[in-house]
Amino acid sequence: MKNISIAIATLFLLCSCSQRRQEIVVNNPATFDRTDEITEICADSITIAKAGEFIITDAEGREIPYQLTYDNRIIFPASVKASDKTIYTVMPGTPAPVDTIAWGRQFPERKDDMAWENDRSAYRAYGPALQQSGERAFGYDIWTKSVPHRVLEKRFDLDINKKISFHVDHGEGMDVYAVGPTLGGGTAALLDSAGNIVYPYCYESYEILDNGPLRFTVSLRYAPLSVDGDSAVIEERMISLDKGSWLNRTSVTYTGLRHDVCVAPGIVIHRQNPEGYTLANGYMSYADSTENSANGNGVIFVGVVSPESRNTEYRRLTEPTGDAAGHILAPAPYTDSHNFTYYWGSGWSKGGMPDKETWDSYLGNYLERLKNPLRVYVK
Numbered sequence: 001m002k003n004i005s006i007a008i009a010t011l012f013l014l015c016s017c018s019q020r021r022q023e024i025v026v027n028n029p030a031t032f033d034r035t036d037e038i039t040e041i042c043a044d045s046i047t048i049a050k051a052g053e054f055i056i057t058d059a060e061g062r063e064i065p066y067q068l069t070y071d072n073r074i075i076f077p078a079s080v081k082a083s084d085k086t087i088y089t090v091m092p093g094t095p096a097p098v099d100t101i102a103w104g105r106q107f108p109e110r111k112d113d114m115a116w117e118n119d120r121s122a123y124r125a126y127g128p129a130l131q132q133s134g135e136r137a138f139g140y141d142i143w144t145k146s147v148p149h150r151v152l153e154k155r156f157d158l159d160i161n162k163k164i165s166f167h168v169d170h171g172e173g174m175d176v177y178a179v180g181p182t183l184g185g186g187t188a189a190l191l192d193s194a195g196n197i198v199y200p201y202c203y204e205s206y207e208i209l210d211n212g213p214l215r216f217t218v219s220l221r222y223a224p225l226s227v228d229g230d231s232a233v234i235e236e237r238m239i240s241l242d243k244g245s246w247l248n249r250t251s252v253t254y255t256g257l258r259h260d261v262c263v264a265p266g267i268v269i270h271r272q273n274p275e276g277y278t279l280a281n282g283y284m285s286y287a288d289s290t291e292n293s294a295n296g297n298g299v300i301f302v303g304v305v306s307p308e309s310r311n312t313e314y315r316r317l318t319e320p321t322g323d324a325a326g327h328i329l330a331p332a333p334y335t336d337s338h339n340f341t342y343y344w345g346s347g348w349s350k351g352g353m354p355d356k357e358t359w360d361s362y363l364g365n366y367l368e369r370l371k372n373p374l375r376v377y378v379k
Helices: 002-019 047-051 128-133 152-161 356-371
Strands: 022-027 034-042 054-057 073-080 085-092 103-107 113-117 122-125 141-143 185-191 203-211 215-222 225-227 230-242 247-255 261-270 277-279 283-288 300-305 313-321 324-329 332-334 340-348 375-378
Touching (some): 047 054, 113 152, 113 215, 113 230, 185 300, 185 340, 277 313, 340 356
Antiparallel strands (some): 034 073, 054 085, 225 230, 261 324, 261 332, 300 340, 313 324
16 A cells, blocks of 8 residues: 555656646758747646746756747747757746847838848838838838847937937948838838839828747738729738847738739849849849948848749839849739738848858758747647
8 A cells, every 4th residue: 555655656757747737749841950040839738837937948048038929939049950840848947037139110210111020120111200200212112220229219319319329330231222212131012914113102090019039020000002003901010020130030911902913022123233143943032232332331231031032033123223233023912811921131231141152051940940930739
């Protein structure tokens, strides 16, 4: 009887311990390593998360940062060797503080700019106050960075309040990318039946859904467009940027279309480097010489990865504006209310992306990662 009691107590103890720990298995089906790639799992599958605070550790017992997202996901950086798996452990505990890296906000003090950043780059989409001013700026703007910490608040404050221009590099990067009435650094637009770009203007309203530490997510809604006689076409964009990534994930949805059309992510091509683009199957890139290229501003590498696109192409502007000569586009068929997802972003020759060959290799590898996503489950 004594032995039976000991066995029951031991079994109870083992069950109690197992209930206080869960293992997340991350499988890498690709033939290349994945390092600190943000992965995710449904929060409902982690029962420990429902009971209170918890921590995630790797196989060596080191704590891993994580974030609970607006759509009920737990995201964290995972490192897995090629064709291998890594196991992470979830247990009760108070997580260590984590620096917020992926972050953004609206800047009403600067014509309603929606600006966001991570440890690689910074971006902005233009808002209603700029549209009301009459200035024509349609696409995404790119701000270079050479430091991993946040810079947006400081740059806007220096430029607006102290008249220290963010168009000059003060040791952390700058804004030397020209947008104007173009698609800028990766904006998507509808193409009408004649193949003309139907340019979006500035966002009309927004909602920030995630604001760090590992992911920034914003939803942008745009005023009605007219496309081939459809005069009330509404565009909504969901943009996410993760820590460590050179690319934003963007899902675009249009409603109010009565006919099938095409949607095309695009990158403006400037006269300073008219031949500096690459068109590939599933991605495209451009080496932008920046405004005032003779000033030693380095090179901004811009890219789009678009798995749904059927081809990539160069299209010259019929009416060139400023230094813009044309766009490279990645058209894809589009039906009303379809959720079109693609990826866009940038690197800088003075901020961790040395040359275009490295940039193109990154884009090609990113496409392969999309084709071979990490497989995550609770053991």
